[in-house]
Ligand SMILES: Nc1nc2c(c(=O)[nH]1)N[C@H]1C(S)=C(S)[C@@H](COP(=O)(O)O)O[C@H]1N2
């Protein structure tokens with residue numbers, strides 16, 4: 001379709017569609033009825049269930065998901081613009097009316113133990129009226145780089161075969177989850193939260209697993225989690241969680257629940273398929289129930305180049321890339337243009353913060369025509385460096401090995 005639609009235009013289209021849907025639903029539609037779930041599927045044009053345009057120069061379609069092409073970051077600033085930010089959807093993007101939306105908190109970890117039927121509620125306006133905080137943070141899918149288990153290590157894994165484009169950095173603005181939990185009456189006995197999305201039930205091979213929900217320890221929630229209503233200075237786009245999503249910095253992307261509807265607050269540890277059967281490491285080196293639930297993302301790097309980029313020989317190219325880590329700041333990045341035989345320190349520029357990526361560059365003047373492999377290896381502040389081989393796990397999570405990026409020089 002139209003790859004040139006601005007964010008504003010997409011917004012306007014979405015707003016109109018939202019009004020149409022609300023009008024079409026008739027007058028009987030009270031807060032207690034159909035809107036209790038708050039959501040209805042968006043009539044997406046591209047068959048993916050994603051609302052925004054997915055022009056082929058920015059995205060690689062992957063079923064209900066869309067991967068950002070890394071070359072689309074070339075010439076961009078520090079942040080990933082919303083028009084090219086990857087989308088990871090279990091089901092279609094729901095269109096939610098912020099006027100009737102409520103955030104509901106309930107459970108025995110709150111004073112007076114409000115029930116799911118009679119929760120503590122916050123409106124969108126309530127959140128907008130509270131003290132705002134902002135944060136620049138990456139969101140990265142745990143399976144980012146999964147296809148490299150196969151292409152680089154010859155291993156079979158299951159799940160969406162992402163390249164390295166299931167990551168993006170945005171400037172998020174909203175209210176600290178800690179603030180809302182306190183207002184809702186968080187007790188000192190609460191240990192776990194269960195934030196749940198308003199998108200439709202997720203059905204996996206015929207089995208209905210219910211709505212997307214992933215337990216979050218209270219300790220992390222109180223530390224740095226945001227209830228975000230803005231992305232890069234604009235209201236969240238529908239595909240990224242409008243009206244409100246969690247941003248759980250440095251952690252596996254699944255923690256950052258979009259289209260947030262309710263949060264159970266519990267004195268007991270909580271479980272859902274998203275911390276038991278998914279988002280743990282399974283495989284020969286793991287116990288049968290898998291590893292502990294995954295939390296922080298690992299160290300990674302990517303070049304702002306197409307996979308199999310074509311480069312002219314005997315000209316100086318400046319190789320650009322970005323590195324990030326869930327452990328903290330990236331300390332330095334080394335690049336190899338000879339398949340790993342020799343390494344040079346890349347020059348970093350711009351912000352260099354935890355929860356965020358760092359940009360780097362290195363000039364390269366290729367002489368020999370033919371196929372080359374470009375490698376980048378980042379080391380973070382904890383001393384964690386990207387290994388040569390990523391530890392195999394059947395679901396292909398956390399591919400953090402140095403990627404061998406193919407380019408052809410002619
Ligand atoms: N409600 C809901 N939240 C969700 C998901 C989802 O499908 N439904 N996907 C999760 C996963 S697996 C990831 S990686 C991130 C992706 O966020 P993005 O689509 O804004 O890039 O959202 C997370 N939050």
Ligand SMILES: [Mo]
Nearest residue numbers: 141142253254
């Ligand atoms: Mo994900």
